[in-house]
Amino acid sequence: MLAASNIGISFGGLNALTDVSLKVERGEIFAIIGPNGAGKTTLFNIISGLYAPSSGRVSLGAEDVTGLPPHLLARRGLSRTFQNLQIFFRMSAAENVMVGRHLHEQRNVLAHLFTLPSVLRQNRATRDAAEELLAFVGLTDVGGRAAGTLPYGALRRLEIARAFATEPKVLLLDEPAAGCNPVETAEIDAVIQKIAARGVTVVLVEHDMKLVMKISHRIHVLDQGRTIAEGTAAEVRANQAVIEAYLGKHGQREAARA
Amino acid sequence: MIRRFFDSPYAVVVALAVIVAVLPLVLPSVYYLRVAALVSIFAIAVVGLNLLMGFAGQVSLGHAGFFGIGAYAVAIGPTHLGIPSWAALIIGAAAAGLMAFVVGRPILRLRGHYLAVATLGLGLLIALVFTNEARFTGGPDGMPVPRLEVFGFRVFGPRMWYWIAGITLVIGAWIAANLIASPTGRALRAIHDSETAARVLGVDVARYKLIAFVISAVYAAVAGAYLALFDGLVTPITAGFLRSIEFVTMAVLGGLGSILGSIVGAALLVLLPQVLTVLHEYEHIALGLIMMLVMIFLPSGIVPTLAARLTRR
Numbered sequence: 001m002l003a004a005s006n007i008g009i010s011f012g013g014l015n016a017l018t019d020v021s022l023k024v025e026r027g028e029i030f031a032i033i034g035p036n037g038a039g040k041t042t043l044f045n046i047i048s049g050l051y052a053p054s055s056g057r058v059s060l061g062a063e064d065v066t067g068l069p070p071h072l073l074a075r076r077g078l079s080r081t082f083q084n085l086q087i088f089f090r091m092s093a094a095e096n097v098m099v100g101r102h103l104h105e106q107r108n109v110l111a112h113l114f115t116l117p118s119v120l121r122q123n124r125a126t127r128d129a130a131e132e133l134l135a136f137v138g139l140t141d142v143g144g145r146a147a148g149t150l151p152y153g154a155l156r157r158l159e160i161a162r163a164f165a166t167e168p169k170v171l172l173l174d175e176p177a178a179g180c181n182p183v184e185t186a187e188i189d190a191v192i193q194k195i196a197a198r199g200v201t202v203v204l205v206e207h208d209m210k211l212v213m214k215i216s217h218r219i220h221v222l223d224q225g226r227t228i229a230e231g232t233a234a235e236v237r238a239n240q241a242v243i244e245a246y247l248g249k250h251g252q253r254e255a256a257r258a
Numbered sequence: 259m260i261r262r263f264f265d266s267p268y269a270v271v272v273a274l275a276v277i278v279a280v281l282p283l284v285l286p287s288v289y290y291l292r293v294a295a296l297v298s299i300f301a302i303a304v305v306g307l308n309l310l311m312g313f314a315g316q317v318s319l320g321h322a323g324f325f326g327i328g329a330y331a332v333a334i335g336p337t338h339l340g341i342p343s344w345a346a347l348i349i350g351a352a353a354a355g356l357m358a359f360v361v362g363r364p365i366l367r368l369r370g371h372y373l374a375v376a377t378l379g380l381g382l383l384i385a386l387v388f389t390n391e392a393r394f395t396g397g398p399d400g401m402p403v404p405r406l407e408v409f410g411f412r413v414f415g416p417r418m419w420y421w422i423a424g425i426t427l428v429i430g431a432w433i434a435a436n437l438i439a440s441p442t443g444r445a446l447r448a449i450h451d452s453e454t455a456a457r458v459l460g461v462d463v464a465r466y467k468l469i470a471f472v473i474s475a476v477y478a479a480v481a482g483a484y485l486a487l488f489d490g491l492v493t494p495i496t497a498g499f500l501r502s503i504e505f506v507t508m509a510v511l512g513g514l515g516s517i518l519g520s521i522v523g524a525a526l527l528v529l530l531p532q533v534l535t536v537l538h539e540y541e542h543i544a545l546g547l548i549m550m551l552v553m554i555f556l557p558s559g560i561v562p563t564l565a566a567r568l569t570r571r
Contacts, residue, residue, distance in 0.1 A: 073458075088447065
């Protein structure tokens, strides 16, 4: 469904990613993990069209989409969320999700200027769809609230609902559980599984190892811009290079804190 | 109740229509009708500019250029080309829209201060053309504008212009309200808050910025044409830099992202100088001071700040 091959990018002479390749099947939950600065978000930014890679190709389905801008990728069925939340704070929660329906709306500006009856009907349909999507991620009765007034965990789910509203074939989630407490993380876990159950391919970057190990079909491990391992949770957990670069150190830190 | 009023742009439009209808009954003299007509004319331009600045979040320091295109269209059209005023007005609005469309593509790639400087340059350039093409425009002295005639009916005087400008303002506010509540409006507001997020949701950011720019240019051109027809005279000052700043000040003072704010801002900056003339040479000091105090105590602009305070409880 989604493939990246031999991706490389450098910023100011520094190689942020070198020769990274991955292939994600339809309906799969695929996680990308690695220590801070490993290049996970950079890889996401390339796949979602925010950066153009210096080398390598990205393909979606059978199509080469390398360097395509994000809004055209969205039309082809790829959307994403952001690690540092990119909420439309001046809009209500429902309106945030309504923007996600943009591509499925009639976009004739002249009709909008004079609010033809079709526009009113469409606005209602879009609002209903947005409310449904909010309920889908467990956010009921908040549609009318200003997005800025929602708690952090709710904003994470709001972003997922908004991206899911585009009806993507591939959904990229950049640290969907970052900053969330265990209850919120469990809710997000459930949402991701529900999305995958609908046949949507989910690629996520996440630091919460419990979540990653539990829901991912396969895990891709990056360190310093290079792939060091890929496999199922069990395979990755047993991989010596992964333990040294990431899990081990992480585990030690956890142990030291306890 | 109060919250619903401010949340619904249509409530504002209805309230505006009522005010426009009732005002002539309470205003004591024609002088006030003239001032009210001026408020409406400026408010038309500011409502349009607010769609660009307050909703799409893109600044323009060159909107007087589009205002000038509308104004000179109704001057040059009938005088030099034999086009009736009403047709010249439509052509002027279309020309301003076209100009915005052509120039907007490259300059709307710029952001923040850079966009401000680019639009500033655009405005100056347009004003320069009006000053230099003296053969058509009368140069720095400007030129007279023939009265508007619609199907043999001559439009003149404060009373008639009050109605034309007022009704146009109501229609302009209604169209703006429509736009805001539509997918286009949601796309514009999304761009304002996070361009990146808007893009990954499929919003063609460049296209929507351009749409807002073109629409706001058309509003400005219609307002410019009205002012020229009302005054019976047009000079390059109509299209000048200070006029652009005046529009931006009206939008910011009244409140970005608020249709009602645009009208309040326009009213304030048209009325204050009239009221402050009693202070003679201190007029400008007082005007500047009031503007500063408004921004210090009502930092989101008059209407949004007061709306927030009224609806908090």
